[in-house]
Amino acid sequence: MTETILVVNAGSSSIKFQLFAVGAGDRLERMIKGQVDGIGTRPRLVAVTSQRAILADETWPPSEVATIPAALDKVIAFLRPQIGGNLPDALGHRVVHGGPHYASPVVMTSAILSELEKLTPLAPLHQPNNLAPIRAVLERRPHLLQVACFDTAFHRGHPELADRYAIPQSLYAEGVRRYGFHGLSYEYIAQRLPQVAPQISNGRIVVAHLGSGASMCAIAGGKSMDSTMGFTAMDGLPMGTRPGQLDPGVVLYLLTEKNMTADAVQDFLYKDCGLKGLSGISNDVRNLLASTDPRAALALNYFTYRIALFTGMLAAAMGGIDAFVFTAGIGENAPAIREAVIRRLEWLGLRLSSQANKKNALCISRKGTKIPCFVIPTDEELMIATHTLQVMRKREYAGFQEKSA
Numbered sequence: 001m002t003e004t005i006l007v008v009n010a011g012s013s014s015i016k017f018q019l020f021a022v023g024a025g026d027r028l029e030r031m032i033k034g035q036v037d038g039i040g041t042r043p044r045l046v047a048v049t050s051q052r053a054i055l056a057d058e059t060w061p062p063s064e065v066a067t068i069p070a071a072l073d074k075v076i077a078f079l080r081p082q083i084g085g086n087l088p089d090a091l092g093h094r095v096v097h098g099g100p101h102y103a104s105p106v107v108m109t110s111a112i113l114s115e116l117e118k119l120t121p122l123a124p125l126h127q128p129n130n131l132a133p134i135r136a137v138l139e140r141r142p143h144l145l146q147v148a149c150f151d152t153a154f155h156r157g158h159p160e161l162a163d164r165y166a167i168p169q170s171l172y173a174e175g176v177r178r179y180g181f182h183g184l185s186y187e188y189i190a191q192r193l194p195q196v197a198p199q200i201s202n203g204r205i206v207v208a209h210l211g212s213g214a215s216m217c218a219i220a221g222g223k224s225m226d227s228t229m230g231f232t233a234m235d236g237l238p239m240g241t242r243p244g245q246l247d248p249g250v251v252l253y254l255l256t257e258k259n260m261t262a263d264a265v266q267d268f269l270y271k272d273c274g275l276k277g278l279s280g281i282s283n284d285v286r287n288l289l290a291s292t293d294p295r296a297a298l299a300l301n302y303f304t305y306r307i308a309l310f311t312g313m314l315a316a317a318m319g320g321i322d323a324f325v326f327t328a329g330i331g332e333n334a335p336a337i338r339e340a341v342i343r344r345l346e347w348l349g350l351r352l353s354s355q356a357n358k359k360n361a362l363c364i365s366r367k368g369t370k371i372p373c374f375v376i377p378t379d380e381e382l383m384i385a386t387h388t389l390q391v392m393r394k395r396e397y398a399g400f401q402e403k404s405a
């Protein structure tokens, strides 16, 4: 019987999921993709096949799907008939924070879950939502293999200087460090490079992950050297609704002069800043590109300006740059943003091929350019499924034979 892996990405009011089948030679094939959103308000499950045929579009009263674990139950109940009445052989979870110690995926046990729950203050908006379904499954189906894959893990090997803030060591010891995020995306890109651009895969590469969350990473020899996010997923580039790099003095100003509470400041920084705050129009780059309002242009200029500034910073971290990669929603689909970024980096040796850029081609730089530039679609879910399969195989090798019945 074909083995399957369910990848789960649980947020505050939605669960995104993808089901992979393990084919011949352990090739992972995406079978089903879907999400439950409106958890607790207007719960709705939509699922499609890998060919985008609709498999499910179901709604429930809010009381029936009031929590993330309840939504995962609905997902599993929907998937079971699709896989011969069985449960998936393993669940692979996206978990935002692995703290200082988790540099690779880990099999979930209650003890490890408790450790990860202690990291909630480091990612208050994400960590509890990521962990809630893991706890529910551990309680109800303890033999179902669950693997946590961390957004921080890829950066754990970065140099010590990249891990530090200039604050007393005691704070570093208790975990106030520069972690970096979007690690599953960067790891995927690092693994794809030898296939799609072998000539630069071992070089010094700046990768810009530009989605609703956005960050950049310096990858040298396939490893993270530094990135634009730090202690939380708020630093670095401006994002849809987060400001990116901000003088801590601004936060003090909000607290003391505006009399905002810490909770209000947190809400403000996560939800009302970034492209949305600066433009006063939208957090979505598509809307800003379509707008003729000068505030939309200002927000997009700020975005591409900061990407160019951070390219300089990350190139300095590696002592140079051999290639540039765009990925994620904006990076993969917005030629105008890529063009603006590359124009700002011409001084560094980047040159755009307008035609290739308009087509979202793999290589969008002019032939013979000193620093080639690529568009590589990311696939964090495939990365999670790959890690989960590796853990499954290691356990089999080590003699674990638990079955998820």
Ligand code: ADP
Pocket (backbone or CB within 6 Å): 210, 211, 212, 213, 240, 283, 284, 285, 286, 328, 329, 330, 333, 334
């Ligand atoms: P998430 O971080 O939610 O996974 P994605 O990587 O899917 O985000 O990126 C979502 C963002 O990508 C949207 O907010 C939107 O601004 C942007 N985006 C998607 N398609 C386009 C497009 N064709 N042109 C410009 N921006 C786009």
